[in-house]
Amino acid sequence: MVDFANQWARRIPAWPLYIIGVLPAIWLFYLGLTGGLGVEPIKELEHQLGLIGLQLLIAGLAITPLRRWFGLNLIKYRRAIGLLTFFYILLHLLVWLVLDVQILAQIWADIIKRPYITIGMVGFVLMIPLAVTSNNYSIRKLGPAWRTLHKLTYAAAILGAVHFVMLSKGFQLEPLLYLGAILVLLAARIRWNRKRVAA
């Protein structure tokens, strides 16, 4: 089963992911313009883009545990997933800035005064260097530092999920499931047996 999946993964290139990955965003904007997102399309669009961003974060974080625990190698898709994550979070932020809040003074006040927005914003800022260095040139140039830098993904993922938990009204299950999934995927990276791993 895993061998079969790995064979297919060898054959399917990563580039179509970029095209497929952008389609939901276009579709959501189209729905928003034509009434398909209900009577309050701004919040719905903002929410959907944020959710897709979180789902992509989870997909990206799943790749290493899948290889380690199940031998499934999907690493060649990770860059595309990471860049798409950045793309959706950027759109989420832009919808919030341009369509939702609209007022520049209030945007700054919100970022500084509202902890859930501060946290979401920090999560986004941490993703910028990751997106900028997601190319072969940077990997060569940075060497081992690249791997260390890209551990920022872990912090961004936790901040993103906490942002979702904090913005919910009342006690809701869905955001906690996202946070739980991210924490499980991060825990799956910890080497519990403390055995030295050969370099």
Next chain:
Amino acid sequence: MANRWKNDLTWDDVTPEKAFLNRRQIIAGMAGVAAGAIAGPAFADKLEPNSYEDITSYNNFYEFGTGKDDPKRYAGALTTKPWSIEIDGMVDRPGTYSFDQITSGMTIEERIYRFRCVEAWSMVVPWNGFELSDLLNRVGVQSGARYVAFETAYRPDEMRGVAFPVLDWPYREGLRLDEAMHPLTIMATGLYGRPMPNQNGAPIRLVVPWKYGFKSIKSIVRITLTADQPPTSWNMSNAREYGFYSNVNPEVDHPRWSQATERRIGGGLFAKRQPTLMFNGYEREVASLYRGMDLTKFY
């Protein structure tokens, strides 16, 4: 005794059903609608009530789920006939009153009110209902009573949302007696001249137009007159964010967002924000209720 309050929005402000349906069709990109059909209301530069569709498809009614479209999808499961309200506490004639007993003899008026949600969106709704004071006077409020407590139906078999403790069910709300007796405060039994849709709180709900929407409790099964301030659901869930009063106030922010502006539902993807009015535009009518109170403290 009714018609004590004069509406500043009238039926002339309401978009005719035909016109808003046509507008929807154009928004939906459907061809074949004559341009003449959208003249007037669609482009009028005045406050116009939201369409029936807006009002009935974007709701917070967590008993049916936390999504805005959940109430429309799932509230149909609520049995609203028969319906009764238990009225107890400090009243002269406590008892269980049927929906018909409660509404018989009441003057059902049209009240076109602004509706401002604590989440910073708003609508204008043409409610049908009677003044709560008429009901309270009928059951006889005893002299020591100072507050009115309300409770929403709690029916796990019909309400899929109560399976998870989003809030401490049943949903509870409360008013000070003078707020409850205010002529703006109504028990609504319908909107747009039709019976109250389930997602909007069928068959009977409270509407307090100068307070955030969550105060206007839906599908009421119990009204209790008390001497002490009753516990209320959102206040129990998070007292820092949701005060007992929860009057619409652009100067007192919700800890997580500004209350200075709001977005009218129905404006599409590029809807502009508009300033939120003190007491949701009912300052003239209700400000005297809170004279001398620090509204940043009693939010």
